[in-house]
Amino acid sequence: MAAPLLEAKALCCERGQSALFQNLSLSLRAGDCVWLRGANGCGKTTLLRTLAGLRVAEQGQVQRRAALRYIGHANGLKDELDLLEGLRFAALWAGLPADEASLSSALAYFELLPLRRRSARNLSQGQRRRAALAALALPQAGHCWLLDEPFDALDERGLALLIGLIQSHAASGGAILFTSHQPVPGLAAQTLQLDGVLP
Amino acid sequence: MMGLLLRRELRLAARRPIDAGLPVAFLLLAACLFPLGLGPEPEQLRRMAPGVMWVLALLASLLSLHSLYASDAQDGSLDQLLLPPHSAWRLAAVKALAHWLTQALPLLLATPLLGLMYGMQADRLGLLMLSLLLGTPTLSLLGNLAAALTLGLRNGALLNLLIVLPLAVPTLIFGCGAVGALEAGLPFDGHLSLLTALLIGGLLAFPLATAAALRIALI
Numbered sequence: 001m002a003a004p005l006l007e008a009k010a011l012c013c014e015r016g017q018s019a020l021f022q023n024l025s026l027s028l029r030a031g032d033c034v035w036l037r038g039a040n041g042c043g044k045t046t047l048l049r050t051l052a053g054l055r056v057a058e059q060g061q062v063q064r065r066a067a068l069r070y071i072g073h074a075n076g077l078k079d080e081l082d083l084l085e086g087l088r089f090a091a092l093w094a095g096l097p098a099d100e101a102s103l104s105s106a107l108a109y110f111e112l113l114p115l116r117r118r119s120a121r122n123l124s125q126g127q128r129r130r131a132a133l134a135a136l137a138l139p140q141a142g143h144c145w146l147l148d149e150p151f152d153a154l155d156e157r158g159l160a161l162l163i164g165l166i167q168s169h170a171a172s173g174g175a176i177l178f179t180s181h182q183p184v185p186g187l188a189a190q191t192l193q194l195d196g197v198l199p
Numbered sequence: 200m201m202g203l204l205l206r207r208e209l210r211l212a213a214r215r216p217i218d219a220g221l222p223v224a225f226l227l228l229a230a231c232l233f234p235l236g237l238g239p240e241p242e243q244l245r246r247m248a249p250g251v252m253w254v255l256a257l258l259a260s261l262l263s264l265h266s267l268y269a270s271d272a273q274d275g276s277l278d279q280l281l282l283p284p285h286s287a288w289r290l291a292a293v294k295a296l297a298h299w300l301t302q303a304l305p306l307l308l309a310t311p312l313l314g315l316m317y318g319m320q321a322d323r324l325g326l327l328m329l330s331l332l333l334g335t336p337t338l339s340l341l342g343n344l345a346a347a348l349t350l351g352l353r354n355g356a357l358l359n360l361l362i363v364l365p366l367a368v369p370t371l372i373f374g375c376g377a378v379g380a381l382e383a384g385l386p387f388d389g390h391l392s393l394l395t396a397l398l399i400g401g402l403l404a405f406p407l408a409t410a411a412a413l414r415i416a417l418i
Binding site: 070 | 200203204207210211214215273274275276278279280281282283285414417418
């Protein structure tokens, strides 16, 4: 069996003196699509940030064998830039293809092409979410996605588009770990219950 | 990657032209207040000019510090900028360079105008510009560290001032001292060497310290 794209061993994370989870191990393999569940405040975001390398775990280690894409609560869009500029920078920064055709088709996937010259300031919440997710529609087979509440603010159409994107990414050898408060209909995913690991 | 980031920072700054103009406007206005407060005696103004310029340049370059990382942290782009394999110290170095180019360089360009206003002679004005050229990058690096340390704090803007001002004292002393030495007929190259030494030390230490501060702030 191929090595996992992302592997965490015996992870312990604390938040303000109290342990969020202890001895958590997980591995994401090519084709995995995992729904990270748990009550509010149980450490889902902390786990994702630790896996992404934005914070250091108090104990344990994370091995990353594939390129990571992390989309957090905040969209990471600059108000001063228009959508095309923002996506171009995101693509170059992440080492993804940034030619005009790839960028346009990624924006078109989320139906943002007519808005490509609009600055993020003048977009609705759902449109901003789509713009942040557009980086996922760039070609990136085999990458590992960590998505924190990716379905937030999306309308039904956006939801369907993102589910389609996640499914095709898993089918092409990528791995996805996402959080969501609501069950996502139509997305077959393994479940990882986070508060189950609390002592 | 560093070039890409610098272009992004400069593009963002270009979209906010008022932010770049504010420190210069502050410098010009504040410099006009000194003759009003202290009396318009030409000899006195000429003697005070280097010190006034240096203090004002320091204060003006502090004005914009707070938004250096705060806006990126707020909209989530700081997370994207720090995702592995990107290193935080490179980000800190580029941020400091961008801050210097967009905030300190306009001040430097406005200095000759103020020098004329205060009746400075050409050689003293030239030396003042040289000392500012060597000293302001250190201030940008230092301010960068303060901005990272105060990231996420409620009264970060004021704390920035309290952190930067004491640490900027050496730069201020040697910067003003260079022109003072020329005025007194003494050699001034020692002051410039020390300013350069401060800059080199700052280049080595501050980006790494800023990177550590950013990592702490993100947790």
